[in-house]
Amino acid sequence: MMARAGLSTELLVRAGADLADEAGFEHVTLSEVARRFDVKAASLYSHLKNSHDLKTRITLLALEELADRAADALAGRSGRDALAALANVYRDYAREHPGRYAATRFRLDPGTAAASAGPRHARMTRAVLRGYDLPEAEETHAVRLLGATLHGYVSLEMGGGFDHSAPDTGATWSRTIDALDSLLRNWPAPDHH
Amino acid sequence: MMARAGLSTELLVRAGADLADEAGFEHVTLSEVARRFDVKAASLYSHLKNSHDLKTRITLLALEELADRAADALAGRSGRDALAALANVYRDYAREHPGRYAATRFRLDPGTAAASAGPRHARMTRAVLRGYDLPEAEETHAVRLLGATLHGYVSLEMGGGFDHSAPDTGATWSRTIDALDSLLRNWPAPDHH
DNA sequence: TACATCTACCTAAAGGCTTTAGGTAGATGA
DNA sequence: TCATCTACCTAAAGCCTTTAGGTAGATGTA
Numbered sequence: 001m002m003a004r005a006g007l008s009t010e011l012l013v014r015a016g017a018d019l020a021d022e023a024g025f026e027h028v029t030l031s032e033v034a035r036r037f038d039v040k041a042a043s044l045y046s047h048l049k050n051s052h053d054l055k056t057r058i059t060l061l062a063l064e065e066l067a068d069r070a071a072d073a074l075a076g077r078s079g080r081d082a083l084a085a086l087a088n089v090y091r092d093y094a095r096e097h098p099g100r101y102a103a104t105r106f107r108l109d110p111g112t113a114a115a116s117a118g119p120r121h122a123r124m125t126r127a128v129l130r131g132y133d134l135p136e137a138e139e140t141h142a143v144r145l146l147g148a149t150l151h152g153y154v155s156l157e158m159g160g161g162f163d164h165s166a167p168d169t170g171a172t173w174s175r176t177i178d179a180l181d182s183l184l185r186n187w188p189a190p191d192h193h
Numbered sequence: 194m195m196a197r198a199g200l201s202t203e204l205l206v207r208a209g210a211d212l213a214d215e216a217g218f219e220h221v222t223l224s225e226v227a228r229r230f231d232v233k234a235a236s237l238y239s240h241l242k243n244s245h246d247l248k249t250r251i252t253l254l255a256l257e258e259l260a261d262r263a264a265d266a267l268a269g270r271s272g273r274d275a276l277a278a279l280a281n282v283y284r285d286y287a288r289e290h291p292g293r294y295a296a297t298r299f300r301l302d303p304g305t306a307a308a309s310a311g312p313r314h315a316r317m318t319r320a321v322l323r324g325y326d327l328p329e330a331e332e333t334h335a336v337r338l339l340g341a342t343l344h345g346y347v348s349l350e351m352g353g354g355f356d357h358s359a360p361d362t363g364a365t366w367s368r369t370i371d372a373l374d375s376l377l378r379n380w381p382a383p384d385h386h
Numbered sequence: 387t388a389c390a391t392c393t394a395c396c397t398a399a400a401g402g403c404t405t406t407a408g409g410t411a412g413a414t415g416a
Numbered sequence: 417t418c419a420t421c422t423a424c425c426t427a428a429a430g431c432c433t434t435t436a437g438g439t440a441g442a443t444g445t446a
Binding site: 026080105107110113122137138140141144145147148149150151152153155156159160161162163165166167169171172174175176177178179181182183186187188190191 | 219273298300303306315330331333334337338340341342343344345346348349352353354355356358359360362364365367368369370371372374375376379380381383384
Binding site: 030 | 402404406
């Protein structure tokens with residue numbers, strides 16, 4: 001009796017990510033993950049440091065997956081195509097994996113963040129921008145604006161912020177991409193005021 | 194002995210909001226609020242339905258406060274001035290009251306959301322847009338884009354997403370406002386693809 | 387003023403999640 | 417075959433939420 005469950009950090013993190021997608025990232029709990037493996041919660045401590053550790057690892061997983069998708073989508077595209085592809089990767093990922101996407105917004109400590117796929121995301125965003133010709137000094141600003149708009153949009157949409165109003169969000173999404181493309185093609189000079 | 198503490202829903206919600214600002218919205222707990230009034234947690238149930246109720250009320254409070262500030266800031270301004278004023282209200286509020294701002298992203302059920310200051314925010318954003326002349330059919334799209342960008346920016350900045358990279362975030366913020374202003378003045382026609 | 391009522395806050399208790407300490411049995415290797 | 421290792425277990429403490437039922441201080445009325 002007492003067969004071993006064959007757990008591993010990998011397995012637990014994947015189960016945690018699935019749980020996040022089903023129940024929401026904020027409801028990810030060691031107890032629930034343990035339950036899914038028919039194991040006591042205390043047993044997870046052989047594989048995970050603690051609850052925060054699990055959340056961190058789910059975040060890292062989501063960041064990787066998202067970066068992989070982005071890399072695929074960006075391959076061979078540039079300009080507006082690349083922008084739209086990147087944008088759609090974020091939105092689609094958030095829809096397919098809401099919990100994982102939410103994990104993406106979990107605050108990592110600086111060391112962990114630096115070692116995550118975060119920097120890869122930044123590099124890909126920069127790559128998209130190279131399809132537009134921005135003054136070099138503006139590139140970081142544009143990276144941030146792009147990140148903010150895309151993440152902001154996806155978060156609001158996921159959070160239901162756009163429900164109850166008339167035009168469907170699909171239309172707004174494509175107008176948002178139009179707008180961003182247009183903005184990057186006509187990047188304004190700093191305003192003096 | 195056993196003097197009454199003189200609690201009220203109002204008082205508790207305000208204390209909860211302060212706690213959110215100090216410890217983070219996700220750490221708001223009935224127990225901690227009770228502790229701050231030297232009262233047992235069970236006693237709060239005379240004033241609050243439950244923990245979720247407290248969070249909901251903190252959200253409503255934050256939404257009100259934010260709308261009040263926005264209304265003040267917008268008074269007498271239009272065009273780029275109004276845009277900048279609205280943007281700064283969000284950012285400043287988030288910096289002064291990170292927990293309250295985070296509460297703002299808490300998902301309300303549809304009925305509560307409709308009765309909240311949320312619609313007031315939408316109306317104010319529309320008011321800002323009237324300083325630009327967008328085709329009427331585009332207004333909702335622009336409202337959403339503006340909301341997404343502003344909230345996205347503030348969230349990323351608050352979440353530390355902009356740390357560790359060179360240009361300071363103040364510069365990016367003003368470039369973001371420039372960019373939004375420029376975008377609204379040159380709103381693109383729908384792209385055909 | 388005296389009395390009745392009301393209700394704000396209390397204690398008790400159950401149930402859930404986290405985390406630590408220490409045990410046991412199944413897996414692994416010599 | 418035996419020794420070791422370690423994955424998973426039980427026990428227990430601590431904290432949070434929520435419900436049930438009590439008590440005393442506040443309030444209103446005669």
